């Protein structure tokens with residue numbers, strides 16, 4: 001068990017708070033969706049109201065990506081959401097950052113710059129080594145405590161996630177606490193248990209499928225999205241050049257062999273799409289597996305109606321459904337049907353758990369509501385749902401011995 005904010009004496013304490021606000025970014029380089037910021041409002045408001053001196057750490061995007069931008073617009077939006085001034089400093093652990101943190105008064109809040117602007121932060125380390133990185137050795141001396149609220153990044157073993165709790169007393173924030181409470185009890189959820197794996201993170205999804213099938217956590221795995229396309233190709237279906245090229249370009253070609261191995265081992269418990277939707281004459285057009293391959297430039301952009309009927313039948317008997325990743329290119333109106341219909345059907349299952357940044361935004365866009373739990377994390381939620389430990393949580397649990405009295 002990790003300590004929580006209930007165990008932290010906040011007043012007058014300078015707290016480094018790691019949050020996950022990794023969000024869609026518009027063409028203007030500004031924040032395009034603030035759902036992940038909203039999730040952290042409770043933790044940050046509580047620390048501010050209890051008189052903490054709050055230094056916020058977070059990443060945005062990955063190096064080289066269009067969404068690899070400064071946190072300035074995140075700080076602006078946080079200030080509005082918290083209804084409280086939030087400063088921003090374009091530094092993470094340099095003298096300017098340390099001075100900004102040291103000058104905080106009780107109830108002040110500053111957002112430091114995107115941690116991944118600093119190269120060691122995009123590497124994975126053992127906690128003890130992460131504690132020796134420039135970020136942690138530079139910033140930890142001006143902090144009294146560390147709060148990790150970044151559940152969505154807790155599957156990463158990066159310095160801001162595992163280094164600080166190795167040298168500072170560490171606490172779970174309110175988002176982290178609630179995610180661990182809900183997702184930590186997956187083995188106790190009602191059976192049969194169905195995992196629906198879609199979206200575009202094929203490699204992660206295959207890892208999850210292996211793990212939950214091997215451990216007996218999943219009675220069935222249903223595949224959709226790019227994941228479903230990879231499984232279809234692994235099963236010998238010719239999806240055509242457009243889908244194959246897409247999978248190749250994304251670097252997922254090797255995953256086809258892994259998917260084939262999984263089908264060999266657990267094929268009877270893995271469900272594959274029975275039809276797909278392509279764009280023909282500017283419209284959605286569904287093709288059964290026997291009608292494939294599609295025409296040259298047509299890519300499989302969604303699952304079709306037969307697949308939806310098949311998956312809905314399987315869901316009718318489920319006690320728990322765990323879903324990650326959209327079933328199709330939901331951003332395009334013609335291909336939102338799979339995601340809308342499947343996720344709506346999932347809300348009827350006794351326990352329904354959803355994870356994933358894009359998935360959560362798809363559900364908001366499509367107005368699908370009624371799940372037992374919508375996680376702030378994708379990869380992190382999936383890792384927990386395979387009953388695997390999260391490095392950042394382990395680091396919090398193993399952190400330096402500390403006894404700080406809670407506020408009176």
Ligand SMILES: Nc1ncnc2c1ncn2[C@@H]1O[C@H](COP(=O)(O)OP(=O)(O)O)[C@@H](O)[C@H]1O
Pocket residue numbers: 198199200201224225226229300301302324325326327328329330331355356357358359360378379
């Ligand atoms: N058949 C498909 N072809 C191409 N992209 C797809 C397909 N199905 C889903 N996607 C894309 O997958 C992306 C989301 O996947 P992912 O990042 O894995 O989800 P999450 O963030 O919820 O884990 C979306 O941008 C969606 O357009």
Ligand SMILES: O=C(OP(=O)(O)O)[C@H](O)COP(=O)(O)O
Pocket residue numbers: 020022061062152153156356357358376377378379380
């Ligand atoms: O968005 C995130 O994860 P997710 O896409 O699995 O929800 C986290 O911010 C982790 O980001 P990363 O996958 O670039 O390490």
